[in-house]
Amino acid sequence: MKYLDEINGLIESLSKYQGIGPKTAERLAINTVTKWDSNDIDSFINALKEVKNLKRCKCCGNITKNDICDICNNRCHDKIMVIEDVKDLFAIEKADMYDGVYHILDGVINYQAGITPEDINLESLFLRAKDAKEIIIATNPSVEGEITAQYIKEMLKDYDCSISRIAYGLPVGGQLEYTDSLTLLKALEGRRNIK
Ligand SMILES: [Zn+2]
Structure with a gap:
């Protein structure tokens, strides 16, 4: 039946x-x-x-009721934190430690799974980075997260902005969204310049 x-x-x-x-x-x-x-x-x-009725912010990819989200509307765009997922934005906002804007990739490069740089939200990052002073790469400390971070670093090597990678007090394979606020704060404070 x-x-x-x-x-x-x-x-x-x-x-x-x-x-x-x-x-x-x-x-x-x-x-x-x-x-x-x-x-x-x-x-x-x-x-x-x-x-x-909700949509994605045209600038950063956050979830919003309007075309541009409140964070993009109200904050300075000098500092852009690159994250994998909308959930990471909420984890960092909850920790209340960051005053810049975000860029949500909606994934990471994973050649084995057939996900190339063209498949994630990277192109608009390279446009946005032209007006930024610092790009903070906060992809997860996984193999794919590292490959994505390296790719971004390579693509931005001739830009004026500095690039930093957040430090992690969590093991490789850990995920940002499950990380407690204090560890996130330490990770952001301990970010190191990679360019
Ligand atoms: Zn936004």
Whole structure:
């Protein structure tokens, strides 16, 4: 016996989440139908409607209601911190230690997985870097994060801005978004110039 079309539709939508395979999507869909009441479903529909109006900042890639986010609107663009993911921005903002703007790559270079520099948000960084004094590279301390940092350094070698790489008090393979505020603060303070 097959699932009803309604359930298949929900499974298909849930499968679009990164990291959710068909089996998990199936479990979530069945859970929604069997465990949620209509109020739960209504609030989920409303939450989805709300996020539908959000967009990416045209400058840094942050999530925003307007074309340009509050951070880009209100802060000086001398200092740009390059990060992998929107979640990293929230981790750093929560630590309340940084007063510059960001640039969200939406990934890292991973040649093995077929992700080349053209596949991530790098081109606009090179445009933005022309007006910046310092570029702080805060990609994760993974092999891919390092390769990406080196690539950015190479591409910006003739620019006027200085380039620094944040220090890490966490092991290689660690992730920025799971790092506590104090470690993040130390990582930023201990950044070293790489150009
Ligand atoms: Zn922005």
